[in-house]
Amino acid sequence: MAERRRRARVQGGWAGGAAGRLAAPKAPEAGSRSPAGGGQAWGGRDQLRSRKQFVFEKPSEVERRVPEAGVIDKPGVYELSTEPSGVSRIHLVPGFIDSEQADWMFEQLLQDVPWGQRTHTRQEGSFEEPRLTSWYGELPYTYSRITMQPNPNWHPVLTMLKEQIEEFTGHTFNSLLCNLYRNEKDSVDWHSDDEPSLGKNPVIASLSFGAIRTFEMRKKPSPEENGDYTYVERLRIPLDHGTLLMMEGATQEDWQHRVPKEYHSRDARINLTFRIIYPEPDRVWK
Template sequence: MAERRRRARVQGGWAGTPAGRPAAPKAPVASSLALAGARPAWRQKEQPHTQKQFVFEKPSEVERRVPEAGVIDKPGVYELSKGPTGISRIHLIPGFIDSEQADWMFEQLLQDIPWGQRTHVRQEISFEEPRLTSWYGELPYTYSRITMQPNPNWHPLLTMLKERIEEFTGYTFNSLLCNLYRNEKDSVDWHSDNEPSLGRNPVIASLSFGATRTFEMRKKPSPEEDGDYTYVERLRIPLDHGSLLVMEGATQEDWQHRVPKEYHSRDERINLTFRIIYPEPDGVWK
């Protein structure tokens, strides 16, 4: 009987626990991952180590090339530029005076014109012009602070040439600046014929005799260039014996010109520049 009761208590769950109470739940078994010291699933895969590299790149600059000078050596009318001031135009006529006539005209002008050399003063330093000049006209002409006095006594050959050019161009001229380049060392620097006495958009007719010299032109830079002539358009015009070059429109306003010194030996050259001179508004010549 006693043995039967003992078995009943064991089967009823009383063994080791207070009577009527359920057995305490077993402690949860630790995860095998935790026991093994493994990382959580989201860290199991090794993440690639990326490092962003910063490379300095110098901003690309637009390369500006100095333009090559164009060459005008064929007869014709050339429109150089067009802007707010108007159209700049030149007319080149090689052989305007045929070679045989040009020969004796050159010799007579070389001998008869009263050539003289002017002296300039710049920053209290005086220097002589690298060429000889002479002036014809009933009015004086002032350029580079030098005034050339009136000279109404035109040489007959100069009068004849003026009339021939007037008939060809349709313009009337009342003045003439003569230039004598004695050799390759004589020259005239960059300038524009834009003195007030020449009026607006002056017409200049340039007739050449003797050795061929290069007449160079360059366009004046835009205001944004701040006076830098490095990248402006340039032209080279060989003016030979008997050639005529007419500059008109806005050429003097928008372009400069010069006759540079040369490295090779050059004989004498005479250049006649016919123009129209107007009296100064206040009657005072400066």
């Protein structure tokens, strides 16, 4: 009798254990809510996933690189840019004057042109231009607060070159600024030929003789850049003996140019810039 009761308790215990296992609560499915006061481990995982999903990461800054200068050294017409002011265009004509004739003209102009060195006056003092210049034309020309007086006595070589360029380009010119770069130390700084006396969208015909010098151009920055030229487009144009460079359209409004000093020895170079000058009713200092 005692043996029967012991077996019944043992069998009942196994049965109860099996029933307990079958009735055990299921683990909550991912994404389901745990009952209040229970399921802390599953709730912790959900919180970790939620935090990871909504972590704010500061966007990395885009690296802005200074663009490399382009090089123009082949003959042709190049459209540099198109802005509301118009199309900026240059025309490069190497060998416009053949080498032998260019040699003779260079020597004539070097000896006969009345070269002079102008002095700039600023609040911080005065300094001499790092080049020699001469002016030809019926009207005076003012730039950087320097006025060059009229000189109607054109040298015969200059008259011949003016007529040759006019025939080639279809443009007429009434004035000429001559520049003599004596060596690698002579230069002209960044500027635009945009004086009021030149009118809107002036055409400038630049003819070079002598040593090769690099003519550099850079696009004027947009208003958002606040005058910062760091990231603007730049060009380098080597100007050889007898080369003609035409600057047209909005080039003077949207671009600047210069002839920088050089680190290596350079012989003399003459640059002739033919242009049209208009009378100024009122002088405007720039």
